[in-house]
Amino acid sequence: MKEDSRPDEQASERSDSTLVSPTRGRRFGKGAFVFAIFLGLLFGVGTFTFGYGKGASYLSNNPQSCVNCHVMQGHMDSWQQSSHHHVAVCNDCHLPHDPIMKWVTKADNGFFHSLAFTMGGFKDPIQIKERNRNVTQSTCIDCHKDFVHPLLPATNGGDMQSCIHCHADVGHAGR
Amino acid sequence: NIFERKQEARAPFTKVVEVSEVSSDPEPWGLNFPQQYEDYLKTVDDPYTDFGGNHALPPSKLEVNPWLVRLFAGYAFSKDYREARGHAHMLADQEVTKRVTDVQQSGACLHCHASIIPTYRRIGLEKLGKDASVASLASGFQQEAVIAGFQEVSQKKYEEVHAEVEKTADGMDPISGDPHLGGAHPVSCIDCHDPDTMQIRVTRPGFILGIDKLAKSDDPVPHLPSIKQWRDKGSKGNYDPNTMASRQEMRTFVCGQCHVEYYCANKMTLTFPWSNGLKMEDLEAEWDSTNFPDGGEFYDYVHKETGTKVYKAQHPEFELWSQGIHARSGVSCSDCHMPYEKVGATKVSSHWVRSPMMNINKACQTCHNIPEEEIKARVDLIQDRTKGLIDRAASAMTEMLDAIIAAQEAGATEEQLAPIRKLQRKAMWRLDYIASENSKGFHASQESARILGESIDYSRQAIAACLKLAAGEPVATAE
Amino acid sequence: NIFERKQEARAPFTKVVEVSEVSSDPEPWGLNFPQQYEDYLKTVDDPYTDFGGNHALPPSKLEVNPWLVRLFAGYAFSKDYREARGHAHMLADQEVTKRVTDVQQSGACLHCHASIIPTYRRIGLEKLGKDASVASLASGFQQEAVIAGFQEVSQKKYEEVHAEVEKTADGMDPISGDPHLGGAHPVSCIDCHDPDTMQIRVTRPGFILGIDKLAKSDDPVPHLPSIKQWRDKGSKGNYDPNTMASRQEMRTFVCGQCHVEYYCANKMTLTFPWSNGLKMEDLEAEWDSTNFPDGGEFYDYVHKETGTKVYKAQHPEFELWSQGIHARSGVSCSDCHMPYEKVGATKVSSHWVRSPMMNINKACQTCHNIPEEEIKARVDLIQDRTKGLIDRAASAMTEMLDAIIAAQEAGATEEQLAPIRKLQRKAMWRLDYIASENSKGFHASQESARILGESIDYSRQAIAACLKLAAGEPVATAE
Numbered sequence A: 001m002k003e004d005s006r007p008d009e010q011a012s013e014r015s016d017s018t019l020v021s022p023t024r025g026r027r028f029g030k031g032a033f034v035f036a037i038f039l040g041l042l043f044g045v046g047t048f049t050f051g052y053g054k055g056a057s058y059l060s061n062n063p064q065s066c067v068n069c070h071v072m073q074g075h076m077d078s079w080q081q082s083s084h085h086h087v088a089v090c091n092d093c094h095l096p097h098d099p100i101m102k103w104v105t106k107a108d109n110g111f112f113h114s115l116a117f118t119m120g121g122f123k124d125p126i127q128i129k130e131r132n133r134n135v136t137q138s139t140c141i142d143c144h145k146d147f148v149h150p151l152l153p154a155t156n157g158g159d160m161q162s163c164i165h166c167h168a169d170v171g172h173a174g175r
Numbered sequence B, C: 001n002i003f004e005r006k007q008e009a010r011a012p013f014t015k016v017v018e019v020s021e022v023s024s025d026p027e028p029w030g031l032n033f034p035q036q037y038e039d040y041l042k043t044v045d046d047p048y049t050d051f052g053g054n055h056a057l058p059p060s061k062l063e064v065n066p067w068l069v070r071l072f073a074g075y076a077f078s079k080d081y082r083e084a085r086g087h088a089h090m091l092a093d094q095e096v097t098k099r100v101t102d103v104q105q106s107g108a109c110l111h112c113h114a115s116i117i118p119t120y121r122r123i124g125l126e127k128l129g130k131d132a133s134v135a136s137l138a139s140g141f142q143q144e145a146v147i148a149g150f151q152e153v154s155q156k157k158y159e160e161v162h163a164e165v166e167k168t169a170d171g172m173d174p175i176s177g178d179p180h181l182g183g184a185h186p187v188s189c190i191d192c193h194d195p196d197t198m199q200i201r202v203t204r205p206g207f208i209l210g211i212d213k214l215a216k217s218d219d220p221v222p223h224l225p226s227i228k229q230w231r232d233k234g235s236k237g238n239y240d241p242n243t244m245a246s247r248q249e250m251r252t253f254v255c256g257q258c259h260v261e262y263y264c265a266n267k268m269t270l271t272f273p274w275s276n277g278l279k280m281e282d283l284e285a286e287w288d289s290t291n292f293p294d295g296g297e298f299y300d301y302v303h304k305e306t307g308t309k310v311y312k313a314q315h316p317e318f319e320l321w322s323q324g325i326h327a328r329s330g331v332s333c334s335d336c337h338m339p340y341e342k343v344g345a346t347k348v349s350s351h352w353v354r355s356p357m358m359n360i361n362k363a364c365q366t367c368h369n370i371p372e373e374e375i376k377a378r379v380d381l382i383q384d385r386t387k388g389l390i391d392r393a394a395s396a397m398t399e400m401l402d403a404i405i406a407a408q409e410a411g412a413t414e415e416q417l418a419p420i421r422k423l424q425r426k427a428m429w430r431l432d433y434i435a436s437e438n439s440k441g442f443h444a445s446q447e448s449a450r451i452l453g454e455s456i457d458y459s460r461q462a463i464a465a466c467l468k469l470a471a472g473e474p475v476a477t478a479e
Ligand SMILES: [Ca+2]
Pocket: B261, B262, B263, B300, B311, B312, B313, B314
């Protein structure tokens, strides 16, 4: 796939400012601070793994880089079968589309996956955490917000259904 | 909580015409939301038009299952009881059923068959001595007045209340403020939507009171997380679905306003029996412990063949769904009965509320990625098993009636019959519970079979008890 | 750590030692596949070791459910009947059960409790007058000989056949060709795997003959697509699972070799009753129409309290699973009981075959993306409903036994009792079917409830019939 035809880029072109919510901005302020300290403290431990496990692949958009960790293989295999494989790579769904949170999440997940992979002891099949679940929901909405307009809350701050309540298979049925 | 996804609102829609809390006529709403309105109008279509033109009534359940006539002996249901059909018919079907034309019914019947909230509000406001003008009716929901009006008319005569609905305005000219009088309507946009925001909501007093009782019970209701949250926060005040339920829960609650077991007659106000929980036994326990205002024991009718006071179960879809795997998985009524459909560049909820089996592709296949015939085969299998057990329970029930009649003819005393009547009531309630539920077991497959198994048990225990009476043996009491 | 894991990903497996068709001792296999062997050995662990050291037997079902003693009155099962436990125990548990020590059992018992195929082959080869040396035993599966041996020993005495198994070589030195004699083993690698390719396979004659009968029946078996394919191609010859079944089907069939209803005693060869299909009624119909070689009507035992000839149902896991939603969705026994687990970079099947509830994460969460406690709660709910109905059916059954005894004491004739005995047989069979199935209803939740509902119906019909007899009324025949 050519770099310039990546769907996430098309998507971010399409995305407008309405999705950068004030709430998210606030959360970033505090979260990023705590995160930075934490990262600093643990940096030494994680560095070898991060490097050897091609942790830098987190900085890339290539799905192949995710399967440097074989625990991601099932997701990769079924992503290739999925309705989205030609329109969205892993990062299109798993990284926030807003430019700042994107890098925070990248660092955060990249670091913790490396740590978890090295130390073991994570759940198998892997279970997504609430925080990352919210990321995927936000990316669905970002790409599809026109189409799903009626599903958005009628009033500000209202809740809405989880897309994968119905579309569980879109990214990857397998785990 | 996975349902809580606080989001920014959608862009406000453009209102072609203004609608308000008095707009029970759906037509002006249709100008704002043509797609939903068009679908809604399709609910006049139903598979029964083959039976001789649009005006024919749907098939009689009594003819298909003659044992129902014996089950309901002495009750209005034994005169006329038909298949349900689309929402557009609900008011007309009620008006012409022999249950209404041949029997005096109460005004509470209209709670679920007409767009009655503005009428409740008007009568409530009058009762409370407040302004009941059309402008006042249009100005807000005014729950207190709605509930007051509901309580006021529930026990009045059907015809009387029907006339009240007809004389309430069903709309108001937004500029002149003039009322529009278009008569009574079946369930309409205003019954499920806030006219300002279009958010879904519940309006029916029966549900608002019932779900609060449920929240205050100790039924775990794992499928209704907002109730758990309310309890965890100390169960303060009342549980208010309109402000506390998640949107996904609301997608079921709007249906739970009507598709539920109820008491609806002239001895007390319309009641949803949820104070112990939503299981069949919980509902039964509420009826068992209810007394009428006059102090008498609760019952729905005296079974004519046997003289036993029994309960009538009506369409407990919400309650049975609650016991099923879909409820536990967070699947709402609307997910299946009002699935999203792609219309042009957007997706909307199908307002053609109907059997999902007429629309398997949208109703099921998004979640169940398997062929349509296979889905149909699975539903058929569940329904066939249920049907087989219903027939079995029905045979046991009719044999029981014969046995009780024989015992009475042989001179059994009331004292001797007392435990047998208890068994009879349990057996009939359980059979009716599943037979009157409209999914033929689908909404909770194992639970349906369990309930029917119990019905068989009680019917046949009653038979044995009668035979023992005849033989002069002592009869054990029902457990 | 990562370094190691990367290595594992590339490492192909190397055969450290040679194993062959005579290698019923799993130890050498374990050198080739240490991970699977290690898991396999864990099947000695079980939740019952708390009950007093590793050698204690698991809890007695008879003590927990005293009604079982009455259900099995006059049959070996009334002497000793326990919870199942891990595969490692299967042979020892059989050797020490009072059903074997106090009663003369047949050699067919070993079909499912020992790694017996090389013994069948040896005896079959001898019978057919062919070379039965260890080298010949090791050389290939030789199905004809295996089946001949099976038929030869099925009706022999248990002790005799056990001695035959002990004296068959359980391995062979690949270089010298010397036999290894290690005694009898419980189910072992060779029972499910081809020693050359490690492909899974079925080896048990009972299954090979049974599944062929099923394929030749008209049961639709939508969950076994390869049978449909074979039928579509004209049902030529025999249906051979080892060459025709899909790998996913094989992941169930290996278990279906043993976890099935059977006849196993000395009147005829071990039989799996699948000639009409896999539903409870289909199995019953086969027994109903079976005659023993001596011409007598088929039965498992004469129920001691009542003198009725009845059937015994044993662990119909494969059959009940076949009626459930997981089977229809293509989910195999191995998916839940031998889930994949990641060991380093490779995925292996957990050979610690056990309750999936001990391993919810791997067994269920691959497909059900919901919290572990919620999965447990769903299983509990299904099992509690089943348990409730089992208790109800058990009460009905014991009351029935009392009623029949009373009728006999009152002098009922055999002619009068005939229809009652039919009802009794049906009631007991249905109750036993679900009570002896080991998932407590989970494998097919609605079907389990349906079967128990029918059991209740028949038990209580029999009671009424007895009471009518006492009253001198005519008794209708069982439907
Ligand atoms: Ca009722």
